[in-house]
Amino acid sequence: MNHDRTSASPDPDVVSTHSVCGAPCWVSLTSRDVKATEDFYQAVLGWEWRAAKLGDHFRIALADGAPVAGIGAVAAMWQMAVAWTPYFAVPSADEAVSRAYERGGTAAVGPISFPPGRAALLADRDGATFGIWEGDLLTDWETWRKAAPAFIRLHTRDAFDAAIFYGEVLDWASERPGCCEVRYEGDEVVLRSHGEVVARIESGALETAPDPTIRPHWQIHFRVADVSACARAAEVHGGSVLREGPGEAVLRDPDGAQFTVTSRREA
Numbered sequence: 055m056n057h058d059r060t061s062a063s064p065d066p067d068v069v070s071t072h073s074v075c076g077a078p079c080w081v082s083l084t085s086r087d088v089k090a091t092e093d094f095y096q097a098v099l100g101w102e103w104r105a106a107k108l109g110d111h112f113r114i115a116l117a118d119g120a121p122v123a124g125i126g127a128v129a130a131m132w133q134m135a136v137a138w139t140p141y142f143a144v145p146s147a148d149e150a151v152s153r154a155y156e157r158g159g160t161a162a163v164g165p166i167s168f169p170p171g172r173a174a175l176l177a178d179r180d181g182a183t184f185g186i187w188e189g190d191l192l193t194d195w196e197t198w199r200k201a202a203p204a205f206i207r208l209h210t211r212d213a214f215d216a217a218i219f220y221g222e223v224l225d226w227a228s229e230r231p232g233c234c235e236v237r238y239e240g241d242e243v244v245l246r247s248h249g250e251v252v253a254r255i256e257s258g259a260l261e262t263a264p265d266p267t268i269r270p271h272w273q274i275h276f277r278v279a280d281v282s283a284c285a286r287a288a289e290v291h292g293g294s295v296l297r298e299g300p301g302e303a304v305l306r307d308p309d310g311a312q313f314t315v316t317s318r319r320e321a
Contacts, residue, residue, distance in 0.1 A: 074195050075232040076224035077247035078206050079143040079187055081274050082124040084136050086309055088113055090292075091125055094307050097291045098284050099276060099315075114192070120201040121192035136309045138274045139175070140206045140253075141185035142224050143195075147172040150186045153223045154178075178219055180211050180261055180270040186224075196248075204277040204316045205252055209259040210270040216255050217243040267296065267312060273304075275314040284315045 085091040092113060095101050099117070106112035106124065115123040144150040147165040151174050154161065162183070164174030171189015178184065191198065210216045217236060221227055226245065227236045235246045245253035259270045278284050285295045285303045292308035301317040 074143050074234075074247050075145060075228075075230050076220075076226050076234045077143055077195070077245075077252050078140045078203070079191055079195060079198070080124065080141040080185075081122075081138060081203055081206070082126065082141065082185070083138050083311055085125050085127050085311075086136060088125055088127040090308060094288075094291050094293060098287045098293070098305070098307075099278065117201045120197050122198065122201045122203065135183075136311045137183065137271070138311055138313050139183055139185050140272050140274060141173070141187045143191075144186045144188050144224060145230070147174050147186055147188040150174070150188075150223055151176065157219050157222060159219070159223070178210075178216065178270070180216065180259075182208060182210060182216075182270040182272055184272055199250065199252070204275045205254065207253065207273045207275065207314075208255040208270070209268070209273060210255060210257065211259055211261055213241075213243045213255040213257040214238070220255075267304075271312075273312065273314055275302075275316045277318050278315045279318055281315050281317050 083091065088111065092103050095115065096103070101115040101117055101122070103113050103115060106114050111127040113125045114121050115125065151161050151165055154176050158179035160177045162175045162177065165172045166174070168189070171187060173185060173187050175183065175185050208216060217226075217238075221236060224234075226234045232247075234252070237244050237246070241256065243255040244251055245255070259268055261270060263269045281298070281301060281303050285298050285305060288305045288307070289295060294306045296304040296306055296312065298304075302314060304312065304314050306312050
């Protein structure tokens with residue numbers, strides 16, 4: 055098991071302890087060029103930046119002064135794919151990793167210690183990458199949720215099968231205090247924490263698809279005031295627009311990482 059540090063884990067410069075179980079609690083991006091990545095997301099999402107205590111290769115994104123995401127220049131260093139990754143809060147990283155292994159998942163990095171917590175980077179049995187975090191957060195969960203991410207969506211082969219995997223690994227719909235509620239609504243699985251929709255799982259992605267946009271993956275949706283303005287800014291600053299519709303656009307940054315901007319009204 056690899057015990058090197060992972061860019062995706064929350065920075066140890068924390069202010070409060072999370073009180074959620076199994077819910078998304080952080081998002082991160084691997085990058086080949088941190089400065090170029092900073093410039094792109096500042097232009098598209100209006101983020102500001104500060105240093106992280108993990109070293110010069112890591113940065114923290116701020117929206118209205120609140121930490122919302124992490125970036126690490128480790129894609130080339132560790133031969134990792136450039137991608138956005140969600141992290142889920144767990145009471146025990148070691149236990150969650152063991153559960154993932156038992157259910158056909160894999161661990162790329164960790165569990166490793168980032169005082170005051172532990173992190174791991176995993177893949178589910180269809181290959182979608184996600185992280186887990188045990189410990190404190192950079193800011194309280196409600197503040198983080200309101201600052202930028204609207205929700206995350208898993209595009210996968212079988213939504214019901216994926217929900218079983220994640221539910222068993224992350225203690226969804228359990229009796230654990232603060233655990234998430236899971237419901238099958240229409241043609242997708244919906245995850246709620248404290249009454250809020252925090253994740254959706256939908257079927258349709260292909261395990262062996264050559265196009266990474268249709269392989270199983272977690273898609274991060276960021277809440278923005280003007281979707282069209284974000285899409286135009288992405289094009290101007292070296293990114294691209296993969297799909298644009300009413301209230302939402304799927305974008306790709308210059309490094310190739312894909313993400314979605316969602317209208318605050320729609321979110």
